[in-house]
Amino acid sequence: MQENAELLAFLLQSVKGEGRNAIKAMLSRGQIAVDGKTQKVFNFALKPGQTVTVSKERIVEAPPLIGLSILFEDDDLIVVVKEAGLLSIASDQESELTAYRQLNAHVRLTDPSNRIFVVHRLDRDTSGVMMFAKSERVQQELQNTWQNTVKERTYIALVEGQVKKQEGTISSYLKESKTLKMYSTSNPTDAQHAVTHYKVLQSNRNYSLLEVSLETGRKNQIRVHMEDIGHPIVGDKKYGSKSRAIPRLGLHARLLAFLHPSTGKLVRFETDIPKLFLNPFKDGFIPK
Structure with a gap:
């Protein structure tokens, strides 16, 4: 361009066959670039010598992720943090928004x-770190070698009552009832062995905050095992909770560390303890 001008005025003069509203829409959609850089400001001050490019292709912007944020992405994997309340995956018949x-x-x-x-x-009401594969090959490899590939899988659980034993291991066989509720049994027939380790991080008379690591990853494993030791997870009515100390389930997948399927290197993803989980340990806390 030859002289100083505002971008919109310059476009109205230079772009033939397009009205004012159409050009404004092109600006807002990111179809205008100045010296190769997308520019959306109508009154952007142009200087002599700058190049203005008009793209007829509409720029497709990524839709915002709801209840989800990406921690890591490469050609093989996406690692995300899922918020409580978002379903990981739904059946084909359901149209609900899911992480998948x-x-x-x-x-x-x-x-x-x-x-x-x-x-x-992750269960709908559990928040935290989870990963997806970008190919069937990577998915199969991770699932087939899960026990050896995953080096750390740690959860934070807010449970009812004061857990007296500072560390412990819970081991049982898990089965599913006709009402789709998991339960512990000592009979291994048609059941899956489940082992959960826990450590007390903080406690008072009414609540305990636990770090929980999984040796096995069974459906609802932590929820069942916490009920088994008489300390159900806060907000987990299905597995014995009577408390609503926080407005969600007190379970968060805090850490996931595994060997990358392509590089073989250990990768580690850790998130903060949800602030809500710390509320019951503050002075003046009144449980709901």
Whole structure:
């Protein structure tokens, strides 16, 4: 361009066959660049010698992720933090927003043939770190070698009552009832062995905050085992909780460390303890 001008005025003069509203829309959609840099400000001051580029292609912006944030992404994996309340994956018949559905849309922005594959799940009301594979090969490899590949899998659990034993291990066989509730049994027939280790981080008369590590990853394992020792997870009505000290389930997948399927290197993803979980240990706390 030859002289000083505001971007919108320059475009109205230079772009033939497009009205004022159409050009404004192109600006807001990121179709205008100044010296190769996208510019959306209508009154951006142009200087002589600058190059203005108009793209007829509409820029596709990634939809915002809801209840989800990406910690890490490469050609093989996506590691995310899921908020409590978001479903990991739904059945084909359900149209509910899920982590799986949102991440599928995310990877298809770069290539419509891309998709993601479920490696493991978190319950809807459990928050924390989880990962998805970007190919069936990586998914199968991770699932088939899960016990050896995953080096650390640590949860934070807010439970009812004061856990007297500072450290402990709970071991049982888990089965599922006809009402889809998991329960512990000493009979290994048609059941899955489950081992949970815990350590008390903080406690008072009414609540305990535990660090829980899984030796096995069974459905609802921590929830069942906490009920088994008489300290159900806060907010977990299904597994014996009577308390609503916080407005959600008191379970958070804090840490996931594993050997990367392609590089073989140990990767580690850790999140903070949810602030809500610390409320019962503050002076003046009144449980709901």
